[in-house]
Amino acid sequence: MKAWVMTDTGSPDVLALQEVAMPQPGEGEVLIRVRASGFNPIDTKIRAGLALIAPASGILGCDVCGDIEAVGPGVSGFKEGDRVYGMTGGVRGTQGTLAQYQVADARLLALAPASLTDEQAAAMPLVTLTAAQALQRLDLKTGDEVYICGASGGVGQMALQLAVAEGCRVTGSAGSAERVTHIEALGGQGILHSQAADLVAEGRTFSNLLDTFGGESLQMALQLAAPYGQVATINARAQYDLAQAHAKALTLHAVFVLLPLLNGQGRDAFGKRLQAVAEQLDNGRLQPLATEAFSSTQLPEVHRRYEAEGADRKLVIKADY
The missing domain is CATH 3.40.50.720 (NAD(P)-binding Rossmann-like Domain)
Structure with a gap:
């Protein structure tokens, strides 16, 4: 599969689009075919070496919206074909979402809000x-x-x-x-x-x-x-x-929201919270964030732009590899 890999720490030039092995879901995990990946400022900090929590895989990206492709043993509440969203990786031992596929802990996921586009849903979790x-x-x-x-x-x-x-x-x-x-x-x-x-x-x-x-x-x-x-x-x-x-x-x-991804504690609460939020988004009690979507080939440009001028809306990377 194709994925954006951080080959070193430094400028956006360290981000390289590469072919990597397809991950397989283990106990309590699902395989997601990524539709969109939400960009967050922590991605630039990790890439620049300012936050020492880089994923072992080198694949950044905390937020995802996508379809469940396969379900690992011990998973309940999800099935193949479900459209899901969540804050699922991009730090330490968890593969990030800037790839065609991602294996994720099912406890971190919820069914994506039906009323939101893939890009809107991917912008929400973190x-x-x-x-x-x-x-x-x-x-x-x-x-x-x-x-x-x-x-x-x-x-x-x-x-x-x-x-x-x-x-x-x-x-x-x-x-x-x-x-x-x-x-x-x-x-x-x-x-x-x-x-x-x-x-x-x-x-x-x-x-x-x-x-x-x-x-x-x-x-x-x-x-x-x-x-x-x-x-x-x-x-x-x-x-x-x-x-x-x-x-x-x-x-x-x-408040350090990535801690459950780092130590494995409290992950159940994240999936449950996102399911409640999805319902609130679908019934209009919550409004989605304004987003700006980019092609997967534009990831280094997104990093450069954010570091130069910030962003007045949530930036999202489409999985159009």
């Missing part, structure tokens, strides 16, 4: 699971208020929607007026990033906060946190001044 895990750590209840630093990105949009669906009140920041409008269309109260300092000056605080950026965004979240409040962050990979956290007796939650 950001949705990250958002859900962060909200679970905050243990929000109906009527709670949460502030999201970066509510217009992939994780932010899904966290906003999941919180609103649970009856929470959400205030979220974004980098442009257009994105603020989008936050409000999803049911939140939107402000510009620059207005967060105004909230601090006014003495406004929140008991529950989610930071989706790290860096200065996390420091702002600490400023906005109320005494005895809690802050979840998806980017704690840096040194931070936690004086404010100490002074306010805050609880800080570091």
Whole structure:
């Protein structure tokens, strides 16, 4: 089969389209014929050698939408031909999704939302699971208020929607007026990033906060946190001044959604969560993310473009090898 293989760490030039052996499903696994692979920023970090969790196969890609081609022993709930989606690999011992076929742990999968295209479905798993895990750590209840630093990105949009669906009140920041409008269309109260300092000056605080950026965004979240409040962050990979956290007796939650892929623990929860999300997408309670799709031959270009200018929508690689 054809697959994109990371031949070394470095620039996008280390990505090579190669012929590799077809994987075979083992106990508890299924073989997926990939339809689309979702791109995530972690892919560039692994490729560049900044995140030391590269897959042994050299094949990147965490998110997938595809059809089950074969079912291994011990698998229940899936059959050949099922269209599925999930965050299934691309780190350490798990083959990534940037290939014609992938073997995946069936516990990580759910039936793909029928109302979404392959590209839309492939864009959802990592950001949705990250958002859900962060909200679970905050243990929000109906009527709670949460502030999201970066509510217009992939994780932010899904966290906003999941919180609103649970009856929470959400205030979220974004980098442009257009994105603020989008936050409000999803049911939140939107402000510009620059207005967060105004909230601090006014003495406004929140008991529950989610930071989706790290860096200065996390420091702002600490400023906005109320005494005895809690802050979840998806980017704690840096040194931070936690004086404010100490002074306010805050609880800080570091969210690392790839951990179950690395240590094998908690995988059941991912498939179950994605099945619930698929139902919410199909009944209209959640909205899919805006996507931009690329041909499989354009993978190095996608990496270069993201590193040069970022992305205002989820990038997806079609499996048109």
